[in-house]
Amino acid sequence: MEIEPRSHQKPEPVLVEIEPGFTIPDFMLAEVQIKLAYADEHIRSASVQPELIRLQVEAEASQPELIEKVQRIVESLAKGAIRPKTQILEDYMDRPVPYKADPMPELIRLAEISQESPGVFALGPLVTRLAGYFESQFLALADSFQAAPYRFPTLIPARYLERVNYFRSFPHSLTFATHLRSDLDVIDRFSQEAACAGGELTASPDSFAAVQNLLSPAVCYHLYFALADKPLPQGQVIATAVGHCFRYEAINLTSLERLWDFTMREVIFVGSKDFVLENRETARQRMREAFERIGLAYRVENANDPFFIGEFRKQAAFQSAFQLKFEIRVSLPFNQSTLAVGSYNYHQDFFGRSLNITLPDGSPAHTGCVAFGLERIAFAFLAQFGLDPSGWPAEVRQAAA
Ligand code: ATP
Ligand code: ZN
Numbered sequence: 218m219e220i221e222p223r224s225h226q227k228p229e230p231v232l233v234e235i236e237p238g239f240t241i242p243d244f245m246l247a248e249v250q251i252k253l254a255y256a257d258e259h260i261r262s263a264s265v266q267p268e269l270i271r272l273q274v275e276a277e278a279s280q281p282e283l284i285e286k287v288q289r290i291v292e293s294l295a296k297g298a299i300r301p302k303t304q305i306l307e308d309y310m311d312r313p314v315p316y317k318a319d320p321m322p323e324l325i326r327l328a329e330i331s332q333e334s335p336g337v338f339a340l341g342p343l344v345t346r347l348a349g350y351f352e353s354q355f356l357a358l359a360d361s362f363q364a365a366p367y368r369f370p371t372l373i374p375a376r377y378l379e380r381v382n383y384f385r386s387f388p389h390s391l392t393f394a395t396h397l398r399s400d401l402d403v404i405d406r407f408s409q410e411a412a413c414a415g416g417e418l419t420a421s422p423d424s425f426a427a428v429q430n431l432l433s434p435a436v437c438y439h440l441y442f443a444l445a446d447k448p449l450p451q452g453q454v455i456a457t458a459v460g461h462c463f464r465y466e467a468i469n470l471t472s473l474e475r476l477w478d479f480t481m482r483e484v485i486f487v488g489s490k491d492f493v494l495e496n497r498e499t500a501r502q503r504m505r506e507a508f509e510r511i512g513l514a515y516r517v518e519n520a521n522d523p524f525f526i527g528e529f530r531k532q533a534a535f536q537s538a539f540q541l542k543f544e545i546r547v548s549l550p551f552n553q554s555t556l557a558v559g560s561y562n563y564h565q566d567f568f569g570r571s572l573n574i575t576l577p578d579g580s581p582a583h584t585g586c587v588a589f590g591l592e593r594i595a596f597a598f599l600a601q602f603g604l605d606p607s608g609w610p611a612e613v614r615q616a617a618a
Contacts, residue, residue, distance in 0.1 A: 229276060230261050230262075230273040230274055230275055230276070231273075231274055231275075231276050232271065232272070232273060232274075233271075233272045233273075233274045233280060233283070233284070234269060234270070234271050234272075235269070235270040235272070235284055235287055235288065235291075236268060236269055236270075237268070237269075237270065237288065237291045237292070237295070237296075239295075239296055240267045240268060241265065241266075241267045241268075241291065241295045242267070242295060242298055242300065243267065244298075244300050244301065245294055245295040245298050246265050246266075246267070248294055248295075248529070249265050249270075249290065249291055249294055249295055250263060250264075250265045251466075251469060251523070252290050252294060252389075252525075252526055252529075253265065253270070253272075253287060253290060254466065254467035254468040254469050255290075255389045255467055255525075256283070256286045256287050256290055257274075257278065257282075257283045257286055257287070259274050259275040259277070259278035259283060260272050260273070260274055260278075260283070260468070261273040261274065261275065261468075262468070263468075270287060270291065272287070289526075290526055293526045293527070293529070293530070294526055294529055294530070298530070299534070301519070301521075301533070301534070301537045302519075302537065303518060303519065304518060304519040304540070304543075305516055305517070305518045306501070306517040306518065306543055307501075307505060307515070307516055307517040308516040309508070309509075309513070309514055309515055309516065310514055310515065310516050310548050310555075311514070312512050312513070312514040313514075314512070314513075314514050314548070314550060314601035314602060315601075315602060315603065315608050316550065316599075316600065316601055316602050316603035316608065317550045317551060318551055318603070319551040319552070319600070320551075320596065320599040320600050320603070320604060321472050321473065323604050324344070324473075324599070324604070327341075327343075327604070328341060329341040329342075329343045329344055329604070330344060330473065334416060335470040335471070335477070336465075336466065336470030336475065336476045336477030336478065337476070337477055337478050338473060338476065338592070340592070340595075343604065344473075344592075344595050344596075344599070346616075346617040346618070347595040347598060347599070347613070347617050348480070348591040348592065348594070348595040349616075349617065350613055350616040350617040351589070351591060351594045351595060351598075352459070352482060352591055353616065354504075354507045355482040355484070355589050356457070356482075357507075358484060358500060358503055358504060358507070358587075359457035359482075359484045361503060362455045362484060362496065362499075362500075363455065364455045364456055364457035364484055364485075365454070365455065365456045365457070366456070366457055366458065367439070367440060367443075367456050367457070367458040368458060369433070369436060369439035369440070369458050369460050370433070370439070371432060371433055371460065371461050372394055372430040372431070372432065372433065373430060373431055373432070373433040373434075373438065373439065374429060374430055374431075375428055375429060375430065375431060377438065377442050378391075378431060378434075378438075380571060380572065381438065381441075381567075381568065381571050381572070382571070383434070385527075385528060386522070386524050386525065386528050386532065387434065387464075387522075387523065387524065387525060388525055389465070389467075389525050390434065390464040390465050390466060390523070391431055391434070391465065392431060392432040392434075392463040392464075392465050392477070393428045393431050393432075394428065394430045394431060394432055395425045395426055395427075395428055396425070396426050397424055397425065397426065398424060398425065398426045399426075403423075403424050406421070406424065407420055407421075407424050431463075432461075432463035432478075433460065433461075433462060433463065434462055434463060434464055435462055435481070435483075435588070436458050436459070436460045436462065436481050436482075436483040436485075436586075436588070437483050437485045437584070437586040437588070438568075439458070439460075440454075440456050440458070440485050440487070441487070441568040441572050441574065441584060442572065444487060444572070444574045444582075445572035445573060445574060446572065446573045446574075447573075447574070447575070448575045448576075448577065449487060449488065449574055449575065449576060449577075449582050452488060452489070452576055452577045453486075453487065453488030453489070453492050454485075454486075454487040454488065455484070455485070455486055455487075455496065456484075456485045456487075457482070457483065457484045457485065458482075458483060458485075459480060459481065459482040459483075459591075460480070460481060461478055461479070461480055462478075462479055462480070462481045463477060463478055463479075464477065464479075465477055472596075473592055473593070473595075473596040474556055474593065474596060476592055479590055479591070479592050479593070480590070480591040480592060481588050481589065481590055481591070482588070482589050482591060483586045483587065483588045483589075484500060484586065484587045485584070485585075485586045486584065486585045486586070487569075487574065487582050487583070487584050488576070488582060488583065489576060489582075489583060490565075490566075490583045492583070493563060493583045493584060493585040494563060494585070496585070497561050497562075497563055497585045497587065500561065500587045501517065501543070501561050501587075504545070504559075504587075508545075510610070510612055511598075511610040511612060511613055512610055513547060513597075513598070513601065514547070514548040514550075514601060515545055515546060515547040515548060515555075515558075516545075516546055516555070517543050517544065517545050517546070517561070518543065518544060518546060519536075519537055519540060519542065519543055519544075520536075520542045520543065520544035520557065520560065521533035521536040521537060521542060522536065522542065539563075539565065540563070541562065541563050541564065541565070542560055542561070542562050542563075543560065543561040543562075544557040544559070544560045544561075545557065545558050545559040545560065545561075545589075546558075547594070547597035547598075547600075547601070548597075548601065549597065549600045549601075550600060550601060551600055556593055556596070556597050556600075557590075557593070558589060558590055558593045558594040558597050559587065559588060559589040559590065559594070560587070560588050561585075561587050562585055562586050562587070562588065563583070563584075563585040564583070564584045564585060564586075565583060566580075566581040566582065566583050566584075567584070568582075568584045569581030569582035569583060569584060598613070606618030
């Protein structure tokens with residue numbers, strides 16, 4: 218994991234090696250690596266092996282404190298962790314694909330993407346058309362369910378997220394929206410003094426109003442809040458919406474694979490347990506056909522949401538035991554890894570109970586969603602088929618080239 222140094226200060230890093238005192242199981246290595254991103258602001262890069270953690274750390278860091286935080290993360294996630302049962306629902310990883318290289322350098326060279334700041338990218342015509350092709354496939358899926366279209370705001374009230382326990386589950390990835398306090402002196406001072414240094418706005422922190430809204434981390438939450446505190450119309454709803462979503466992924470924001478600001482299309486099911494589970498399954502079968510038509514190499518397997526360390530173990534085990542989340546993991550030939558481009562989710566009656574959405578018999582509604590990351594699927598497609606449309610499957614070439 219390479220971490221971009223904070224641009225306004227670049228002291229020479231020092232190597233810090235930590236032996237966790239127990240063996241980190243192989244199935245937890247990636248999770249530990251991702252969560253170390255949030256251990257301490259002075260960490261520039263980390264590499265995690267079962268017996269050893271190597272960190273590049275800014276020299277001014279207080280090492281005892283940093284080591285203590287790293288140990289806390291590692292122990293909480295990995296000590297005595299039980300291997301989750303892998304469940305693979307579809308496996309098409311061995312489909313032959315023509316491209317082997319990392320598309321990022323070529324995308325940058327051709328100005329098809331340009332980075333505005335870590336995790337924030339402008340996309341050029343090629344990637345935009347490709348994202349549009351996949352969006353048309355997801356819209357066809359939504360149409361096959363006659364899903365009702367919705368448009369949701371990019372902001373989401375803090376009190377909404379509080380009501381669904383978001384602050385406890387995913388505090389690390391939140392993005393806050395604020396504005397200047399409505400005070401003439403504050404606004405005058407800001408207009409005189411505001412400047413940027415090293416990419417950061419320098420302004421007095423007391424200029425900013427308290428946070429009422431955040432940037433939304435998911436699309437489907439907005440639907441659940443629109444349905445809250447009342448009986449569900451006709452006892453079931455199928456809806457679809459696309460929206461910008463925001464998840465701060467710290468040092469991991471290095472390519473199109475992990476963005477701070479990305480776009481998600483969701484198809485959302487609200488109703489009885491059977492209604493949600495059957496539709497989630499139908500959606501998976503329909504997407505299987507769509508991916509087969511273009512010869513995408515991928516698999517669908519059980520997964521968990523990226524809970525923060527305090528909640529991780531309990532929640533991840535729960536999601537796994539009840540088959541709540543399946544991810545579409547697309548092969549990235551250039552580094553023999555996979556990337557999640559979408560997920561099939563079932564939340565049981567969590568939102569129905571938390572938000573008081575009721576079925577005709579008075580019981581809480583169940584919810585589920587299928588969610589696709591548009592930038593990620595375009596990126597994964599380019600990683601398998603390259604940037605030259607002549608090497609693309611005919612259907613994609615005709616729609617997007
Ligand atoms: P749930 O509703 O159960 O919380 P969700 O619908 O919010 O889940 P996720 O499964 O967390 O959605 O994410 C859906 C998809 O969004 C992922 O499969 C991925 O393609 C995309 N995505 C998630 N995080 C990022 C990110 N940081 N950068 C780019 N794409 C992302
Ligand atoms: Zn969702």
